[in-house]
Amino acid sequence: MKKLLILAFSLCSYLAFAQQKTNSKEQAISDELTGLRAIGSPANPKVPMRWNHYNDYAGIAKFCQDMAKAHPNLVKVESMGKTFQGRDLWVMVVSDFKTGNPERKPGFYIDGNIHSNELQGSEIAMYTAWYLAENFGNVEFITNLLKDKTFYIAPSINPDAREDFIRKPNNANSPRSGMMPLDDDGDGYVDEDGYDDLDGDGNIVQMRRKSPLGRWKQDPNDPLRLIPAKADEPGEYEILGYEGIDNDGDGLVNEDGAGRYDPNRDWGWSWQPDYIQGGALFYPGTLPETQAIKKYIMSHPNIAGAQSYHNYGGMFLRGPGAEEDQQYYASSDIAVYDVIGKLGEKIIPGYNYYVIHKDLYTVYGGEIDWLALGRGIFTFSNELMTSYLLYRQKATDDNRFQNDEFNQFSKYLLFDDAYVPWKSFKHPQYGDIEIGGSKKNYVRNHPGFMLEEDAHRNMAFTLYHANQTPKLDIQNISSRSLDNGLTEVTAVIINQRVIPTHSAHDVRFKIERPDYITLKGGNVVAAMIVENADLGLTREQKNNPATIEVPSIPGMGNVKVRWIVKGNPGKYTVSVDSRKGGVVEKTM
Incomplete structure (x- = not known):
């Protein structure tokens, strides 16, 4: 037994x-x-990460370094340059380094947080890098994407002001700028310490004062909320603005913080000075951050697509920022944007695909115009977070003070964590007032439990865009003998994605060099592009015939090229060298 x-x-x-x-x-x-992996999430990530909070600069830097250490064959970290205050502008290069030179693959650039209070752009950029690396080898789509493409992911391109927003008292809308000191109202005073936190609680909220002349009253159903008094009834309160004091005696409160400029008005396409475009600085590229990013992107001509993350409004935005620049958007380029933008509306319910100048307002000197029109890169800017996400329904009214969706959301889902209750305060200039209202990281920035879902959906949109950058293949090489010892060699090169190797705007203004298609293994005496095979129409290239220069390989299209080779047929090799389409080679 x-x-x-x-x-x-x-x-x-x-x-x-x-x-x-x-x-x-x-x-x-x-x-x-100790359970079952949820579909769509990495199992046992090498870099454990929570996506329900906002990282400071040290957290971002540590994440980048941890990713490179955990995934040395997929991630490396570079600095694009230094900020005004001397911080590194970190960028993660994400690709399968074992499958070719990453700089010769089609590239995709992602950045976030150009405006310091728009925090979640950094988290979504980081989530994208994390998701790509952690799913490589497990999710076929991700694996193939990193074999084919290279991502350049810069979580924060305004880390000085991000640190200021996180560390110092601010409100939800400040500061949007960087941290360069600037007397932008011309009164000779700059308060580099920022807002005055009157009660020292770390929040810059609203100031109100009881007054028979005020036109606001307390909502009888919600003591945290002010609503406009009706035309035929008296008001109770006047709103005095955000918490603070008049530091320089000019009658204005909170207008003297460091740098009331806009980093997204500092770019060299359609730039205008401050008296035309508010927020512009002294010339295009005044900021060291702008200069460093431009230099980095221009040193990577393989970048074919780009994504910039902003908030607020739930939008996929394309250029142009100004109506007069619409002339630079050819119908073929618009068709590419339409394919990607309209699918985005399905990927992220509540988000809408818009054109900046047409559907919003005029922007001069914006980053995405510089990328799209200055560099010929197909670029979107996503405005993250929208009130639709609160209850999965459209807002009842666009006026923030005419609906209480955010107040109700805070009450029932956040248990009033998003608001500071009104309390009395003796103001040195206004006398008896009350201070209270929403905290700095509410409304514009996602509550924690909502951040990961929107990060994933926005990442999915961006990966769809990245996957549509060119994917080239030499479909066919054929030859036939001609008289007098000559041979005709014909090759067909196809692009299996929506985005062409050059935008029509790029071709028109010759931003990037043409694509090179080269025949090796024969004595080439003539070369041509076949424009219509059925009618026998060709366009000859007389100089350097071994390498044919093609203006662009269209999205979901092809080009046919032909060489005349002297001598006996041999073993021919065709190679394609495209800045934005990568390098492919095939031997007959």
Whole structure:
């Protein structure tokens, strides 16, 4: 009996070992997670990360370094340059480094947080890098994407002011600028310490004062909320603005913070001075951050698509920022934007695809115009977070003070964590007032539990865009003998994605060099682009015939090229060298 028990135990152990070996991957996942992996999420990430909070500069830097250390074959970290205050502008280069030179793959640039109070752009950029690296080898789409493409992901391109927003008292709308001191109202005074936190609670909220001349009253159903008094009824309160004092005696409160300029008005396409475009500085590229980013992007001509993350409003925005620049958007380029933008509306319910100048307002000197029109890069700017996400329905009224969706959301889902209750305060200039209202990280920025879902959906939109950058293949090489010892060699190169190797705007203004298609293995005496094979229409290239220069390989299209080679047919190799489409080669 004892031997039988030992044998049975040994058999059970062997079966358990065999089962463990057979399902080692699944078992490891189960052991680590003690449960079942949720579909669409990385199992056992090498860099554990929570996506329900906002990281400071140290957190962002640590994340970048941790990613490079954990995934050395997929992630490396570079600095694009220094900020005004001397911080590094970190960028993660994400690609499968084992499958070719990352700088010769089609590239995709992502950045966030150009405005300091628009925090979640950084988290969504970081989430994208994390998701790509952690799912490589497990999700086929992600694996193929990193084999084919290279991502340049800059979580924060305004880290000085991000740090100021996180560390110092601010309101939800300040500061949008960087941290360069600037006397932008010409009164000779700059308060580099920022807002005055009257009660020292870390929040810059609203000031109100009871007054028979005021036109606001307390909502009888919600004591935290002010609503406009009706035309035929008296008001109770006047709103005095955000918490603070008049530091320089000019009658204005909170107008003297450091740098009331806009980094997204500092770019060299359609730039206008401050008296035309508010927020502009002294010339295009005044800021060291702008200069560093431009230099980095121009040193990576493989970048074919780009994404900039902003807030607020739930929008996929394309240029141009100004109506007069609409002339630079050819119908073929607009068609590409339409394919991507309209799918985005399905990927993220509540977000809408818009044109900046047409559907919003005029912007001069914006980053996405410089990318799209200055560099020929297909670029979107996503405005993150929208009131639709609160209850999955459209706002009842666009006027913030005419609806109480955010107040109700805070009450029922955040348990009033988003608001500072009104309390009395003795103001040195206004006398008896009350201070209260929404905290700085509410309304514009996602509540924690909503951040990961919107990060994933926006990442999915961006990855769809990135996947539509050119993917080239040499479909066919054929040859036929001609008279007088000549051979005709024809090649067909196809682009399997929506985005062409050059935008029509790029071709028109010759922003980037043409695509090179080269024949090796023969003495080439003539070369041509076949414009219509059925009618026999060709366009000859007389100089350097071995390498044919093609203006663009269209999205979901092809080009046909032909060489005349002297001598006996041999072993021919065709190579395609495209800045934004990558490098491919095929031998007949």
